[in-house]
Amino acid sequence: MEEFIHSKFNYWIYVLLMMIGLWGMIAKNNLIKKLIGMSIFQTAIILFYVSIAVKEKEANIPILPHHGHDYSPLAAAAHAGHGDGDGGHKDDNGHNASPEGHGDHGDHGHAGAHDPKVPVPNEFANPLPHVLMLTAIVVGVATLGLALAISQKIFKHYGTLEEDELLKKVRADDYV
Amino acid sequence: MSEHSPVLLMVCPVFAAVFCVLFGMRNKAVCLPLVLLGLGGSLYFAVDVFYQVQASSSKAISYYLAGWNGTDFPRGVGIEYRVDLLNSLVLMLIPAVGLLAALFSREFVPRETPGKEPQYYTLFLLLLTGLMGMTVTGDAFNLYVLLEVSSLTGYALIAMGSPRAAVSAFQYVILGTIGATFYLLGVGYLYIKTGSLNMSGIHHAIVAHGLMESPAIYVAFILIFAGIWVKLAFFPVFNWLPNAYSQAPTSTGCVVAPLMTKVSVYIMVRVMITLFGADYVYGSLDWSGPIVWVSVIAILSGSVLAFAQKDLRRMLTYLIVAEVGYMVGGAWLLVPGGMARGELLSQTATGMVGTTYHIISDAAMTLCLFMAAGAMIRKAGSSRISSMYGLFSKSPVTMVCFVVGALSMIGVPPTCGFFSKWYLVSGAFAAGRWEFAIALLISSLMNAVLFFRVIEHAFFMNPDDKGEENIAPAFSENPSSMLVPLVLAAASLFAIGLFNKEIAGYLEQFLFYAQFGSYG
Numbered sequence: 180m181e182e183f184i185h186s187k188f189n190y191w192i193y194v195l196l197m198m199i200g201l202w203g204m205i206a207k208n209n210l211i212k213k214l215i216g217m218s219i220f221q222t223a224i225i226l227f228y229v230s231i232a233v234k235e236k237e238a239n240i241p242i243l244p245h246h247g248h249d250y251s252p253l254a255a256a257a258h259a260g261h262g263d264g265d266g267g268h269k270d271d272n273g274h275n276a277s278p279e280g281h282g283d284h285g286d287h288g289h290a291g292a293h294d295p296k297v298p299v300p301n302e303f304a305n306p307l308p309h310v311l312m313l314t315a316i317v318v319g320v321a322t323l324g325l326a327l328a329i330s331q332k333i334f335k336h337y338g339t340l341e342e343d344e345l346l347k348k349v350r351a352d353d354y355v
Numbered sequence: 356m357s358e359h360s361p362v363l364l365m366v367c368p369v370f371a372a373v374f375c376v377l378f379g380m381r382n383k384a385v386c387l388p389l390v391l392l393g394l395g396g397s398l399y400f401a402v403d404v405f406y407q408v409q410a411s412s413s414k415a416i417s418y419y420l421a422g423w424n425g426t427d428f429p430r431g432v433g434i435e436y437r438v439d440l441l442n443s444l445v446l447m448l449i450p451a452v453g454l455l456a457a458l459f460s461r462e463f464v465p466r467e468t469p470g471k472e473p474q475y476y477t478l479f480l481l482l483l484t485g486l487m488g489m490t491v492t493g494d495a496f497n498l499y500v501l502l503e504v505s506s507l508t509g510y511a512l513i514a515m516g517s518p519r520a521a522v523s524a525f526q527y528v529i530l531g532t533i534g535a536t537f538y539l540l541g542v543g544y545l546y547i548k549t550g551s552l553n554m555s556g557i558h559h560a561i562v563a564h565g566l567m568e569s570p571a572i573y574v575a576f577i578l579i580f581a582g583i584w585v586k587l588a589f590f591p592v593f594n595w596l597p598n599a600y601s602q603a604p605t606s607t608g609c610v611v612a613p614l615m616t617k618v619s620v621y622i623m624v625r626v627m628i629t630l631f632g633a634d635y636v637y638g639s640l641d642w643s644g645p646i647v648w649v650s651v652i653a654i655l656s657g658s659v660l661a662f663a664q665k666d667l668r669r670m671l672t673y674l675i676v677a678e679v680g681y682m683v684g685g686a687w688l689l690v691p692g693g694m695a696r697g698e699l700l701s702q703t704a705t706g707m708v709g710t711t712y713h714i715i716s717d718a719a720m721t722l723c724l725f726m727a728a729g730a731m732i733r734k735a736g737s738s739r740i741s742s743m744y745g746l747f748s749k750s751p752v753t754m755v756c757f758v759v760g761a762l763s764m765i766g767v768p769p770t771c772g773f774f775s776k777w778y779l780v781s782g783a784f785a786a787g788r789w790e791f792a793i794a795l796l797i798s799s800l801m802n803a804v805l806f807f808r809v810i811e812h813a814f815f816m817n818p819d820d821k822g823e824e825n826i827a828p829a830f831s832e833n834p835s836s837m838l839v840p841l842v843l844a845a846a847s848l849f850a851i852g853l854f855n856k857e858i859a860g861y862l863e864q865f866l867f868y869a870q871f872g873s874y875g
Contacts, residue, residue, distance in 0.1 A: 204529050217532055224536055228543055308546075311496055315539065318503045325507055326528045329514045329521050336518035349522055 379473025437493030534585030650684030709778030
């Protein structure tokens with residue numbers, strides 16, 4: 180049981196955080212507390228995605244060693260292509276446009292697998308989930324900002340941010 | 356003409372939005388021309404993309420953003436824009452609806468959001484950009500980002516109305532964020548299992564690695580569908596829609612009501628056919644039974660709740676809930692075992708042509724009805740149905756357009772509403788789902804009663820005015836800046852109806868190429 184929890188520790192935390200956030204959004208009465216719940220909810224997803232990027236052994240940040248001088252991106256691309264698919268594609272996209280062309284990348288494929296200078300995908304954390312989450316953080320900030328602006332507008336007119344009082348006033352307005 | 360058309364159709368409104376902020380602050384008069392210019396550019400490139408798709412041999416074109424190489428890395432995670440026969444139609448629909456709604460908004464925006472015209476039109480353009488992006492993209496994560504672009508601008512456009520609208524917009528923000536985040540979570544599960552974010556790449560990996568029975572894919576499907584259902588306002592999470600849409604500013608309602616739910620239905624179809632694939636959704640997953648029943652409940656509850664409304668726009672928003680039921684139910688109509696026998700997709704998923712046709716026709720109908728309702732409320736001075744007395748003699752053109760929209764909603768030929776119901780009902784018969792066909796017919800009858808109640812009020816004088824006061828009210832039609840888009844929208848109902856064979860032909864072709872088209 181302990182092993183079961185320990186081996187997927189961050190995933191358990193993400194589920195817990197997500198449930199706390201969801202509860203806050205649905206059950207809390209104060210609009211600002213709902214927004215705090217929303218932030219926790221979105222942060223839980225960020226934890227989930229970042230956990231995907233973790234490799235089994237100690238992995239490094241995806242920056243090429245030795246300033247990348249004696250390193251062939253094309254060979255690395257072909258090498259990564261033989262991997263499990265989620266390791267190496269994204270850091271190659273930029274190199275694909277290089278004038279060396281694409282036709283000969285198959286020839287380098289197996290040579291690259293034995294070349295010590297070519298980085299092994301498993302030595303690097305997967306950068307893609309981090310990149311995705313940068314976008315998701317921006318989206319989260321925008322949502323929070325917009326929601327706060329809307330709550331400000333609500334407070335200016337109704338003078339309250341408690342949902343039950345607010346709904347009472349709204350209904351009173353509706354039946355004038 | 357240009358290979359860059361799929362991305363240019365999004366670039367046009369983005370740049371128009373930037374200029375709208377820059378120049379609109381100094382001179383408010385440039386905002387509306389900029390909106391029309393940006394959306395006109397989008398429409399031009401969308402038509403161009405449509406012809407390119409027609410001309411291509413695989414009936415689909417791909418555009419790799421920033422020129423990443425899609426041939427060597429078919430499962431790569433660069434963003435791909437992919438247009439096929441289905442989304443080339445939706446792509447023309449979005450800027451067309453946007454153009455008509457923008458023309459129509461001229462009378463309303465300065466009155467309902469005074470002093471905020473540049474901000475309003477900037478958000479308006481970005482909303483349409485987000486919707487077009489959701490339609491054009493072939494990348495699951497990119498779809499999430501553009502979903503949030505369109506949602507955030509939508510929340511803001513709704514909240515710009517009355518303080519009451521802000522309360523509805525807040526509820527919409529909470530529910531919409533839950534929906535979008537569930538979608539994002541589902542995409543994460545798919546990425547773990549398939550290592551790809553490209554929609555057809557994910558489907559390819561599911562098939563190639565034998566993941567059809569994988570519980571992780573199943574969880575991802577549930578999460579993504581839970582997310583899309585919130586955005587769809589499908590039963591039972593539809594409560595946010597009537598509040599938000601009926602209290603939004605008039606011109607916001609005219610663009611949000613026709614497009615938001617319809618693009619969400621398109622996303623659902625795209626996720627079913629391209630992301631998970633018809634072989635997964637109709638083959639190994641057996642959800643057709645319960646979902647069609649839930650959509651029957653959605654159709655009936657939407658129609659019944661529409662009866663209880665005294666407010667014209669609120670009544671129309673409940674009809675959107677019923678229409679979403681049509682489309683979701685239609686997408687899940689299924690001849691059992693059809694996929695296993697290798698039958699054509701259009702003969703297995705018998706309602707799919709009806710659903711996709713209804714995306715187009717319902718957008719046109721909702722646009723026509725919301726614009727007509729806005730014009731009627733402007734003349735009657737109140738949104739209550741009981742205050743609509745004498746509108747026929749006051750503003751006959753507006754009322755004729757409303758009647759055309761109403762007839763289409765009821766399903767009278769030759770309007771497009773008849774043909775989409777025809778395709779859906781015949782699909783229900785082919786799949787043997789009588790309950791769905793019966794729900795459609797009941798809802799049509801209820802629509803007839805609902806709309807004739809409004810038309811009756813508008814046709815006769817106020818019975819409280821006795822004696823000499825009971826004279827016809829003076830003729831005072833709405834200005835032509837409102838009538839032109841309204842008449843065009845009403846005319847489009849006939850056009851979409853009369854060209855139903857061609858459109859349904861494209862959609863059948865789309866299903867054919869989705870089933871047998873080569874990957875990549």
